Amino acid sequence: xASVGEWIAGARPRTLPAAAAPVFVGSGxxxxxxxxxxxxxxxxxxxxxxxxxxxxxxxxxxxxxxxxDVDRVGPVRLTAxxxxxxxxVKYAAFGAFGLGSILGIILIAMTGHWWLLAVGVLCIxxxxxxxxxxxxxxxxxxxxxxxxxxxxxxxxxxxxxxxxGRVTWPSALGAVAIGLIACAIPTDFVSGKxxxxxxxxxxxxxxxxxxxxxxxxLLAVVCAFFNPWALLTLFMLLPAVLLxxxxxxxxxxxxxxxxxxxxxxxxxxxxxxxxxxxxx
Numbered sequence: 001x002a003s004v005g006e007w008i009a010g011a012r013p014r015t016l017p018a019a020a021a022p023v024f025v026g027s028g029x030x031x032x033x034x035x036x037x038x039x040x041x042x043x044x045x046x047x048x049x050x051x052x053x054x055x056x057x058x059x060x061x062x063x064x065x066x067x068x069d070v071d072r073v074g075p076v077r078l079t080a081x082x083x084x085x086x087x088x089v090k091y092a093a094f095g096a097f098g099l100g101s102i103l104g105i106i107l108i109a110m111t112g113h114w115w116l117l118a119v120g121v122l123c124i125x126x127x128x129x130x131x132x133x134x135x136x137x138x139x140x141x142x143x144x145x146x147x148x149x150x151x152x153x154x155x156x157x158x159x160x161x162x163x164x165g166r167v168t169w170p171s172a173l174g175a176v177a178i179g180l181i182a183c184a185i186p187t188d189f190v191s192g193k194x195x196x197x198x199x200x201x202x203x204x205x206x207x208x209x210x211x212x213x214x215x216x217x218l219l220a221v222v223c224a225f226f227n228p229w230a231l232l233t234l235f236m237l238l239p240a241v242l243l244x245x246x247x248x249x250x251x252x253x254x255x256x257x258x259x260x261x262x263x264x265x266x267x268x269x270x271x272x273x274x275x276x277x278x279x280x
Contacts, residue, residue: 002083007092010078012056017264018151019052020045021271022178026159028275029171032227035164036279040107044159047103052151054096055127059138061089062131097124111162119154126150144183144196152179170226170278177216177274181267184212210244213266220274230277239266 002010027041057078064079065086078084104120126146130138137146156175157167183196197205217240220233243262246255 002078006076006078006083009076010057010060010084010089011053012075014075014261014264015056016049016052017268017271018147018182019048019155021181021267022151022155022175023048023159024271024275025174025178025278026156026171026275027163028278029156029160029168029174030163031279032170033164033168037163040110040163041159043103043107043110044162047100047107048155050096050100050103051123051127054093054100054124055130057089057093057096058128059131061086061093062136064089066131093128097127100124107162111165113162113165116158116162119158123150123154141196141199147182148179151182152176170223170230173219173223174274174278177219178267178271180212180216181263181270184209184263206247206250209247213240213243213263216270220270220277223274223278227278227280229280230274232273232277233270235273236266236270239269 023041023045026044027036030036030041060078060080064077067080076083079086079089101120101124105117108114108116108120127150129136130143130146137143153175156178157171160171161167197208200208217233217236220230223230239262243259243266246259251259
């Protein structure tokens with residue numbers, strides 16, 4: 001039986017910045033047009049975290065039963081390590097998705113945008129079929145597309161839409177920026193997944209990572225035309241350099257673990273600074 005600490009580790013806390021960052025940016029964009037709602041932002045944050053945890057447990061279960069997590073480095077794998085029964089991990093995923101569904105329904109009821117129920121269903125299906133089902137799209141080189149769409153575009157612009165009732169240009173630019181960083185996750189080549197990194201090869205994948213780290217800073221500069229304080233994100237220049245160096249130097253395996261953690265914190269820092277910059 002897995003301990004509480006092991007269940008927490010299995011939820012992969014280091015990935016939670018990917019859930020929080022889009023909410024910060026989307027809320028900042030809402031504040032820019034004087035439509036920020038603390039309650040809606042808080043509910044959106046809890047919703048995003050619940051869905052992220054659900055995706056993490058779903059991936060743990062699906063990858064574990066397929067045997068593709070055996071040679072992985074990084075966070076605890078509950079299923080592959082035998083710490084928890086596969087069914088229990090699957091139930092944990094369903095529980096997180098269920099909590100996210102309840103929070104989503106509350107938000108939709110508050111705003112009256114009931115068509116967003118369809119978007120919520122798509123988010124959950126995308127989370128499950130990333131590595132689940134007979135033909136998971138995460139094994140076909142489309143995982144990064146799903147991450148970009150749902151953890152970038154949908155999460156960021158959805159947060160703004162729930163507060164403003166429309167999508168704004170700063171939220172759209174911020175959504176693309178956050179989506180790119182969310183896709184910039186160092187990937188090992190031994191898991192059997194045909195990720196985008198595997199398809200394009202090591203050389204191109206490393207340069208794509210650097211681009212996904214640096215292009216968001218350029219998009220933040222564009223956001224400065226709407227509010228000059230968006231230039232606060234330039235404080236992330238040094239972290240961008242520090243993350244790029246090991247990738248371009250050819251770091252692999254366990255050496256990528258600190259880069260993985262650093263990328264998550266980079267996304268969170270970028271999201272907080274851009275959100276504050278838009279809100280001021």
